[in-house]
Amino acid sequence: MLTALIAIPALGALLVGLLPKDKDALAKYTALGVTLVVAVLTVVMAIRFDNGGPRFQFVEKYWWIRQFNVHYAVGVDGVALVLILLSAILVPVVVLASWNDAERSGGVEEPPKRSVKAYFALLLSLEAMMIGVFAATDIFLFYVFFEAMLIPMYFIIGSYGGPQRSYAAVKFLLYSLFGGLLMLAAVIGLYVVSANAGHGTFLFDELTQLHIQPTTAKWLFLGFFIAFAIKAPLVPFHTWLPDAAGQSPAGAAVLLVGVLDKVGTYGMLRFCIELFPGAAKWFTPVVLTLSVIGIVYGAVLAIGQVDLKRLIAYTSISHFGFITLGIFAMTTQGQTGATLYMVNHGFSTGALFLVAGFLIARRGSSRIDAFGGVKNVAPLLAGTFLVAGLSGLSLPGLSTFVSEFLVLVGTFTRYKVPAIIATSGIILAAVYILWMYQRTMTGPTTEKVAGMRDLSKRELVVIAPVLALLVVLGFYPKPALDMINPSVKQTMVRVDQHDPKPTVAEKGTRP
Amino acid sequence: MSYVNIAAGNISPPTIEYGKLAPILIVLGAAAVGVLIEAFLGREQRYWAQVQVSLLGLVGAFAWTVALGVSSTPHHVAAMGAIGVDGPTLFIQGTILALALMSLLLIAERRHEPSPFTAQASSVPGSPEERESLVAGITQTEVFPLMLFAVGGMLIFPAANDLLTMFVALEVLSLPLYLLCGLARRRRLLSQEAAVKYFLLGAFSSAFFLYGTALLYGYAGSVRLSDIATAISSKAGTEPLLLAGVALLSVGLLFKMGAVPFQVWKPDVYQGAPTAITALMASCTLVSAVGGILRVFYVGFETLRWDWRPMMWAVAILTMLLGAIVAITQTDVKRMLAYSSIAHGGFLLTGVIATNQAGLSSTLFYLAAYGFTTVGAFAIITMVRDAGGEAWHLSRWAGLGKHHPLLAGTFALFLLAFAGIPLTSGFTGKFAVFQAAVAGGATPLVIVGVLSSAIAAFFYVRVIVLMFFNDPAVDGPLVVSSPTSTAAVAVGALATVVLGVVPGPALHLAQSAASQFFVR
Amino acid sequence: MTGHYLALSAILFTIGAIGVLIRRNAIVIFMCVELMLNATNLAFVAFSRMHGTLDGQIIAFFVMVVAAAEVVVGLAIIMAIFRSRKSSSVDDANLLKY
Amino acid sequence: MNVPTTHLLADALAATPRTEQCTGKPYGLGSFGCDPWWLVGAKALVIFVFLLLTVLLSVWFERRVIGRMQLRPGPNRAGPFGLLQSLLDGIKGATKEDIVPRGVDKVVFFLAPVMAAAPALVSFSIIPFGGIVSIGGHKTPLQLTDLPVAVLLVLAMSSMGVYGFVLAGWSSMSPYSLLGGMRSSAQVISYEIAMGLSFVAVFLFAGSLSTSEIVNAQAHGGTYHFLGMTGHLPSWYVVLLFPSFVIYLFTMMGESGRIPFDLPEGEGELVAGYHTEYSSLKFLMFYLAEYINMATLSALCTTLFLGGYRAPWPITGIWSGANSGWWPILWFLIKLWMFIFFFVWVRASLPRVRYDQLMRLGWKVLIPVSLGWILFVSAVRALRNEKHDMRPVMLGAAVLIVILLVVSAIWERASGSGKAGAAEEAAEPEPDPMAGGFPVPPLDAPHYHGAGDARADKSAEATRA
Amino acid sequence: MSLYVPIVVLGVLALGFAGFSVVMGSLTGPKRWNRARLEAYECGIEPTPQPVGGGRFPVKYYLTAMLFIVFDIEIIFLYPWAVAFDHLGLFGLVEMVLFIVTVLIAYAYVWRRGGLEWD
DSSP states (O other): OHHHHHHHHHHHHHHHHHSOTTOHHHHHHHHHHHHHHHHHHHHHHHHHOOTTSOSSEEEEEEEEEGGGTEEEEEEEOHHHHHHHHHHHHHHHHHHHHTTTHHHHOSOSSSOSOSOHHHHHHHHHHHHHHHHHHHHBOBHHHHHHHHHHTHHHHHHHHHHHSOTTHHHHHHHHHHHHHHHHHHHHHHHHHHHHHHHHTTOOOOBHHHHHTOOOOHHHHHHHHHHHHHHHHHHTTOGGGOTHHHHHHHHSOHHHHHHIIIIITHHHHHHIIIIIHHHOHHHHHHHHHHHHHHHHHHHHHHHHHHHHOOBHHHHHHHHHHHHHHHHHHHHHTTSHHHHHHHHHHHHHHHHHHHHHHHHHHHHHHHHSOOBGGGOOOHHHHOHHHHHHHHHHHHHHTTOTTSHHHHHHHHHHHHHHHHOHHHHHHHHHHHHHHHHHHHHHHHHHHSSSOOTTTTTOOOOOHHHHHHHHHHHHHHHHHHHOOHHHHHHHHHHHHHHHHHHOTTOSSOOHHHHHHOO | OOHHHHOOSOOOOOOOOHHHHHHHHHHHHHHHHHHHHHHHSOHHHHHHHHHHHHHHHHHHHHHHHHHHHHHSOOEEEETTTTEEEEHHHHHHHHHHHHHHHHHHHHHTOOOSSSOSBOSOTTSOTTOHHHHHHHHTTOOOOTHHHHHHHHHHHHHHGGGBOBHHHHHHHHHHHHHHHHHHHTTBSTTHHHHHHHHHHHHHHHHHHHHHHHHHHHHHHHHHSOOBHHHHHHHHHHSOSOOHHHHHHHHHHHHHHHHHHTOTTSOTHHHHHHHHSOHHHHHHIIIIIHHHHHHHHHHIIIIISGGGHHHHHHHHHHHHHHHHHHHHHHHTTOOBHHHHHHHHHHHHHHHHHHHHHTOSHHHHHHHHHHHHHHHHHHHHHHHHHHHEEETTEEOOBGGGGTTHHHHOHHHHHHHHHHHHHHHTOTTSHHHHHHHHHHHHHHHTTOHHHHHHHHHHHHHHHHHHHHHHHHHHHSOOOTTOOEEOOOHHHHHHHHHHHHHHHHHHHOOHHHHHHHHHHHTTOOOO | OHHHHHHHHHHHHHHHHHHHHHOOBHHHHHHHHHHHHHHHHHHHHHHHHHHTOSHHHHHHHHHHHHHHHHHHHHHHHHHHHHHHHSOOBTTTOOOOOO | OOSHHHHHHHHHHHTSOOOOTTSOOSSSGGGOSOOOHHHHHHHHHHHHHHHHHHHHHHHHHHHHHHHHHTTSOOSOSSSGGGTTHHHHHHHHHHTSOOOOOTTSOHHHHHHHHHHHHHHHHHHGGGOOOEEEEEETTEEEEESSOOOTTHHHHHHHHHHHHHHHHHHHHHHHTOHHHHHHHHHHHHHHHHHHHHHHHHHHHHHHHHOOSOHHHHHHHTTOOOOEEETTEEEOOOOOHHHHTHHHHHHHHHHHHHHHTOTTSOGGGOHHHHTTGGGTTOOHHHHHHHHHHHHHHHHHHHHHHHHHHSOTTOOOHHHHHHOGGGGSTTHHHHHHHHHHHHHHHHHHHHHHHOOOOOHHHHHHIIIIIIHHHHHHHHHHHHHHHHHHHTTOOHHHHHHHHHHHHHHHHHHHHHHHHHHHHHHHHHHHGGGSOOOOTTGGGSOOOOTTOGGGSSSSSHHHHHHHHHHHO | OTTTHHHHHHHHHHHHHHHHHHHHHHHHSOOOOOTGGGSOOSTTSOOOOOOTTTOOOOHHHHHHHHHHHHHHHHHHHHHHHHHTHHHHHHHHHHHHHHHHHHHHHHHHHHHHTTTTOOO
16 A cells, blocks of 8 residues: 555656656646545545554565665554655645646746656655655665655756755755765664664664663764754754755745655654654753754744745744654653644645745745735735735644644643743744735735736645645644554653653663 | 705696686687787778677676576685685676676777777877878777786786785786776877876886785795785784785775875876776776775785774775865866765775675675766766767766756766665665674764765765756757667666665675685 | 895885885886886895795796886887877876866 | 796796705706815816907907808918917907097996906806816816706896997997997897797706706607617707707807898998997907807807717717716817807808898797797697607697698798888888887888778788788 | 806906906007097998987887897796696696797787888
8 A cells, every 4th residue: 555655656757757758738637647646545545544553554564675684664653644644635736736837947037948747757756755755664765765855856946946946956955965874874873783682674663672772872863863853954954945945946845845844853753762762862952952942043034034935944944843842842742743733834834835836926036025915916815825824823723723732732741941932933923924924915016916816726726725624624633633642652652751661771861 | 045945845737727717718818819800800800800709708708707606606716726716706706797898888889980099009199190090990999908908807806815816917907907098089198198197106006015915925925815814813913024014015905996095096097098998997997906905805814904904994084085075176077986986995995894794795786886887977978079079077068968868867867876875776885885884893984984975975966966957058068879888878777776776686696795705 | 134135125115116206207207116126026035035935936027027018018108108298207297187 | 835827836946856965966956066166266267268268269260261161261370370360369459549439428338348248258157068077186067057047047148248239339329339239139139039939948858947957968868769779869959859959040140140140230231330439459348249159159059959068979889988077078169169160151151131031030930930849849748748649649740830831931921022012112101200209110000901091902902812 | 055156256257357358458559539530430421419318219129129028028937837847747738838829919919010020
């Protein structure tokens, strides 16, 4: 089942890539079809997922590279499943949203000459990698997807992005690659530790049983954590994100911020904490500090931005601060909230990027001061923008509120001061979102904006389901929470000091 | 002491196992046939005859190597212990032969203008003689026997179980290469300069190798690696003679693979030599040199591990870092790949330092993986051409992805493999080597390796940016492909992908080859 | 006695090595390399005496062969570049740079 | 002993027969190295004087013989039969002005004659004059010394001598001298290869490089059935290895630089070759070197092929004491002078060859023939050692040799005509071999092959024909 | 080593004699300065000015020297083989045939490529 989820978009990418040069339309429809199939399959899987069943379901395990003890092992728990769901839903949306992006990209002045089918092939392969990275239960496999994912994204940004695209693409790639290589060192180290313990393995299940020397664990944790922190991005490693998100085409930006970066937070939750519980606790203060700084710093910088996409990118940095805060709060509520936050953030930021993309496509500029009074000419557009924005500032009733609330509550129960500081992020969020809305949508309609079309049908179809999901999850988050909760609880079992079977490592770090 | 005391024992004729040495003999025999072809065949028939003989020789040798590997558990010494026929050696030899076949495809390339090789190396560029020979359509066919001789030397080098045989093999592989380097028709002065530099430095380094051999002979009373190993373990303490010998010997060995601080020749030579020859050197010579290093350090100096390891650590670290850092500033694509090759030499040394079975097998795998990728990359360089020959300046490669997406894509694949991105052979190799090194207790080395990979990624990515995200020049280079070079590229790309996605069989081969270590 | 030979060989080798490093004429550099090889031969023969085995002397044969082959190849290369440039100074061979 | 070849060669060197040193029995290498210092000095001095006398005598001899052959008396004034003529010539040379031309490299100019003469003298130290005799109570061989690598010494010394010629030509700073020096060295080294190869068969049979051992090995030729007669034929290698002997004769002429191979000093073209600028005693040193070389080559030939100092067969058959005591010196001198006569005879009879003919003979005939001969001899000997029936092998080899000879003759003819074709076109501007002020051979120039242009095509056709 | 001492004795003698003669030659002869006599002898024509170092040798000589090296080294290997031939049996024969054939291949190449031509 999971293999099919990975294989279908991969094959789709191949198919689209091999289409004849002039069949652009066919490529688009093929891509849409494939992504829809994947989305449907994913939903089916989510329905068949047994919340009370074993942690990992839909498990598949085959030898891949026997010499390295590497398996092709996939399986999903609740956390992974919701993230896969997120990807599977967002990709068709993005395909539809970037229907004409490929032709138009590369700046306004340039003639449309980019290959359309290549764009969609890259999108599809990206989807395959994204599903693979969440599904992998073998660390090696995870690493492979983690790194390979960069390549299609790199080409999407580099070939179809804004004027500064190659700079942004290279920055994105090098940051991620650097992190990835550190992780590679840690992966190797982990393997060697397991090999020294008698049985070399990369399987997640087996690695969690491992007893690692505290010092070694700290180093390994750091290897993984830096990689994920770059990916997520956490504050000192964040500088690539505004460039990459700012320069990439809107659709790709959705995937980049909405899904790709979730791999970082997902990895922290799944690998950093579960594999090195002791080390994770040891590092918690640092991480919490960074998260809080991220929340505030991101928000403040977002307020100061003059570019729409960059602004949204900075809001994401702030939001990622919340997610890591939730994860490292080490409470069930916090982690559940963080997981849900990942999903919600995916949808809400996705929606923001999409609407921003529509705006930019119309106006030909992404500068905030290029807009003004849009709601007068394009009320539908302004409306969707408002809803998306409100979800970004976690208005009650929208799904983001639930997750942010959970995170804050979860954190507060254990770490009061960070939680209190983090709360200021909410206020700042209100400032940047509303101010942005005010500057772009309200006020007198400027000359350039005057002729702006409202949302087309296609665009409506794109944006509607996302917004709908935001609302639905806001009122009824239970299915998602039910899915997430068991996995998170198991994680907590690994980490919690009241663990019935404390490990040696934990003893060593017990306060 | 006079002659009388030396006179000893009865003479018993030595034995030579021709069957076990057949791959080497076939290649050298083909080279000899090539020389005869040069001597006795008319000018028009030479080219095809040479290509066929070289092809047959290499394929035959490869087949025989495979047969040797399959037929029995290979673990013999041949020729009175001078040549080891064992798993690792056969793997290395097989790799060399396969890579040599690919390089041969490039060398045999004659679709570009008259030929990439000058017809008369001794004629002054642009002289009337040269023009005359050009008009007459004279082509250089001596490259084939020269190449075969070099390959023969490369086959012996990692198999040599004593330092004398190794030295002779070193020269047999080097001397033809010196000549081949100077044969480029385009950019002749560069080519000749490369040849002179390569020659002088190569001769210099082989003198060091030899003096090291002499000192070790003085220490152990024999030049056979196993005798040296025995002497090391039986004699208490480490004598200056031994240490100096090891150091000098290492200079010679490290020079051949281009490790820092003996790397100066590499960029110059790679840049100046005809690209097909560069491909040969970057793949086969490197494989052979590393094979020799593996044998010397695993068989001869294994017991001395704790003395040479620190030195090799330093060399490996410097090699990885310098290769990666200096490559960033390069504007010539061949020169850039030369520095990249230096950096990869550093990664290979990480595997050597591991001194365990995993280190051996992973180094073997890395060699194969890197070899195929690098030949493929150089093959592409031969295809991108300007009016003045190959478009060597990187700026000329701008926007290649627009007009020739497949070619640029393949080159990007090779570059990504060099950078070690997963699902390419480069990643698998790097992973294997690093894993072995960590298991062998060289974790800091792996950290440095990881860092330099990150640095190296920068310039690989830069080229990709150039090809795909920059706008093509108006008079951009042409892509001149031909069946042979396309075949080389295809094989390289295939190997890069296959070894990246399903490396299992190849890894298994390397592991079972390494399972018995080197024969003493 | 052997010690003296070895010392001489080491001195010759060093002279050769220094010559390679400081001289600028390709032919002279090349001759310095040959000097190094011959110093090695001396060392081999001296060690051969010391150990009472003939191996060292035999190796000297092989070294001579190799040195001869190097001479042939080296002179050919140096002559080729000499013809093109009318100079055999390695300083004039400066087209290849970082 | 690890490397196979090492193994092989080391064993080979160690294979020199081992005898107790200085016992004198059996006579061989073991008999040497035990003379007291005065005996060594005396022997050296005797050889030195002997060589000087030989030179004086052979100069006179040569002039007399040639004179006779040309139906004139030759020198006959100074002393009985003009015997003192050459001595007087020497004295006269010493009183001539010693001219050192301007511009010569003075040091080298002075050293060159020394370097030419001294090695020539040294070669003779390993020539055996006879067996063991008793001098002043010491049993000692009539030979200055012997080495396990004695013959190599001769080759080494002749190579050293070449330095004298080359340096003489080089230091004179005159085109004729230079060319003469170059020619001399090219000629000597070319013929040295063939000469070295001609020795191989001898070593193969003697199993040694030591001259005394080689002489010994020729003493007992085993029993050969010859014309129904069983006897101890003196198995001289001149009989057994006749082709080697012939090759040696050729190379001997080439090495000595005498007519018909005296190209280095060919008067017609080079004035006097490398010693054009020399005069007085310096010139005489070259003269001396030439004649000593002649004597050395003759002595070596005697030793290697004619059984050295041993008496020839009929005499040994009649007189058993012929090979003992001081008598061998007589046999040795007879043989030596036979060869000197041969030199003179050749000189009187043959004209000088052209330089390209000379080199062609050396490179294209003598070398391949000797290599082939070595292969043949070794194959026969190896098979005989392995107890194979030799008759079919010999027959097959004979057929093969005939075929080879015919083929090579045809080839030679064909390439000769090809050469003529090329020479025809010599009027056309050829690539200048000295182009750009530096000589580099157009190794691959079209006129060597075929293809390329019309004239090369023509010659290629000729080659194929 | 004593085997070599007599050679040294004779060598010293020879060197002494030759050196003595050369020195004597310059002392005994008369000295009559004559400008023309100190020129290089070129059959009476104006001497060609020679560059320092004796000018350049035609390349043919280099070629010959290189070929000589190749063959001389072959001979180095032939001698010990010949001496030990009887002990090596067929092995020695086979190996040496291979060796000689290899050299002959190179020889054939040089011959055909005009390396042995003199004009």
